[in-house]
Amino acid sequence: MPCQDATSAVPAGTEPVFGDGADLDSYRSLLECLEAVPEPRRRCGIRHNLAVVLAFAVAAVLAGADSVTAISEWAADVPAEVLAAVGAWTDRRGRRVPPSRSTFRRVLRRLVDEAVAAAFGVWLKAQVMAGLADAAAVIVALDGKTV
Secondary structure, three states, X not given: OOXXXXXXXXXXXXXXXXXXXXXXXXXXXXXXXXXXXXXXXXXXXXXXXXXXXXXXXXXXXXXXXXXXHHHHHHHHOOOHHHHHHHOOEEOOOOOEEOOOHHHHHHHHHHOOHHHHHHHHHHHHHHHHHOOXXXXXXXXXXXXXXXX
């Protein structure tokens, strides 16, 4: 994912599309796979679990986001039930809050790309094996410079 702050690739006014409860189960399975990615941040001051930040980033990119700004804008638009299902951080007022643009930027810069690719591959394989994705239609092209 390119770490850029230019303009969002997601058209203004475009709402993220969320389906039924089965989609929320996919988020949970994605979170489980992303738990294997090593935490690149220092322990002090972490509000959002790494797997949660990565799950938002993966979902946003699958929805068409191609920059950190687009990812953060997409995450800001998710409904409360998705924030709860993913396990987003709860603020002092008891509201679920998605990661900020700066959190996405810091985390995505420091990631071990092989670990993320392996975790995403495990999740994608599970989706194919469960019949939720067509193996013949799953093509993921990754550019090593932008991973």
